[in-house]
Amino acid sequence: MEIGCAVATGELVDEADVASDRVDEDSNDESRALDGIRRTLDDAECRQFATNQEHALLVLAVGDTVAIARAHPEIYVPHRPGAEVNEADAVSFSVRAAVFDLAARLHLSEQTVHSHLHIADTLQTRLPLLRDVFVAGLAPYLQVRAAVEASGVVSDPQAIARYDAEASDAACRLAPGAFRRRMKRRAGQLATEPVQVRHDRAHAERRVEFDPAADGMAWLHLYVAAVDAVRIDARLTRTATRLRHEDGQTKTKAQLRADAAVAWLAGDGTPTAAIVRPYLLVDPDGVGQLEGYGQVDPARSGRALRDCPSFGRLYTDPLRPARLTLDRRAYRPSRAQREWLTLRYSLDADAADYTSVDAEVDHVREWQDGGSTDIENLLPLKPRLHRLKSTTGITITARPGGGIRVTTPTGYDSHPPPGGTGSAPGRLNAPSGYADAPPGYAGRRPTEDTDGPPF
Template structure:
């Protein structure tokens, strides 16, 4: 902590123009431009204060968990559940009084502190070192709460131990905004939950409903709880129809049009003049799950893991609003995209949606359906129309890229672009967390945290079954057209 205080003092002095130089570890021209150095000093100071806040949160966890242990040791053994509850209430009230917070907040702090101190050592260590914020630590506590200890340890190691088997790729957990970290942790949790996603989906689907809630200013909320494939299909159709209505004479925003289109559909059927929507939602399906010899979850674009049975139904019914993507049973990476169109630009856009998942700008969660394909290096500057020179930022960050010095960099076929800010800071890309199936070899045992449904099936699929599955008589038997765009041939053949 002394080092952090000293660093903040240096940054404050630089910001005041009293101490030239940079200690941030960034390449910089400190001192050559006093205003630039002052701006950098403010940013460096903000970053160091954020690390200090994380370290202070780690200290708070240490003292809260320590007090809980000490108070339980001091208290007389509880002779009944009621007496134990009174002891716990007294402990919570004491912490609430010391911190001047509500008892509910104190109870949440004590619960998280106990979890971090006893079950999540990597998370607590990263918090104490300033590598994770308190919000990230709380996400880890939430997402491991329903897991058995081995599964909780595996989730923690996946994101925080670079030497763990199949460690998370791309942007480190502490550099993701907490909401994006929660989404990635939730996806991992869904794949490794001790109760299969099939069983949990069946239970939750029985609770589907439509809800109405009045709000202020003559407005109200209408929300529906339904299966993810249904909700994603509705959202995609409404978005596509709303986009088609946009034009120079249309004053409504995309968000407003989406709401108006949905209201017209529900009240009057398809609205007059509303174009027929053709949007497609990507569904990533493990090959073994599609064969019925595996039960690993599939991934629904813009949502996350869905049951294998839902994915098989989507593929089996041939729904035109969904685009099937098969994943390799060896690596979990995309294997091929089902195609009904042979226009290469459309196939490229579909791959971009699969590669990026959402707007690739740091912290942005705008789903891929709302985003716009864009050259990273402009065509006029010599950029090619290859997959490694394309991104799909949302409209807001698309405008930011062209109007400010924010620049996307370093995209590959499988990795979205990172970004460089006007101050020269680099923000790595958030890569998709593809995983191969965690199946044991024949006669072996599955991972100790795996659901029972993941035990290897009686037999492995035969070679001809895999080959037959990957053939689509209507599209894949015919060769793709000659590619007029650089890099597409190697991309399609990889």
């Protein structure tokens, strides 16, 4: 494949040069217009190839980072006198810390980092041909991810080699939808495990996920067996159809299906109806701030306050203030402290990635090291972060001006002090090769002397 693209020599097309060659919209010169659109198409194609390459290098860099952390757990899990961390736990926490470090530096979720890690490991160990076309910029990330996901059912070495060859060829030619369908079908043909075994493994991962949306709405996702999903869908449809024919009904079938699902899951009208205790702050205009979600409309704010059985008492109560400072003998935070910390950090957008409604209140300075059980030394950290902070060299502290400050043993600092050099965001001019790699590293980024991809 030959492409007139500067990316082949490691250089991007100069935007100023491209802009100067843009076609004049008022021009009637067909030849000039054709030349202009060819140049813009070439520009788009070049940038797509460059994007593919950079995405590949990012994914592989994630895999290499975790490989180093796995081989050298002492980077993230320093030896501490009296600490009971065996070798297996040290490796596990080192991997978790590396994923956390990557997520903080790259401003990605840890779930996305884990996805990159799975893709990198699969490309390295099972799909080397697909890895090569990915690094060359010939295969887009969406195709590569789809191929990796589908390949999980193929275990025979010869079968996975055939799958790799077909995927590396098709990824360069097919659109994402067509490619995904083809590779899922091919993976099923090459699979050696019985369908029942594969279903049982997938069924063990069933779950419900909550995904906030705009305008006071949210998505609720169910990952369940297909048979159960069909049953649920059929019952929702029958219920909505029956209600749709009632006199005076104005709701659409889609709205009725959604309302029925909410009523069933929440148990409305039953003895076991869901009773929750959300934190809701309402401003003078009636707009509410729902902890764990964000802004909700005045109508729902008012309804929540109307139905609320009681109001919590926090330290702002001038008559009976809650006690937020405990003496040194108290280790466990009080209920008032937990409520205040949850409210305080729920209103802080900078802390959203680290705190949650089901947070475990953690001592910033460990209690056994002299830390007090006061709100200034407590953080409502997400459960997965509680032991990570206690076991590894990662520090998570409250900032005096609000928010959370995170530092890692590799030098990352989310909020460096004034005059500090900081870390993650500023290394855009780093060299293309990885210098001074520690033992166990298998870096793949081309050095400055390496030729570009063979377009």
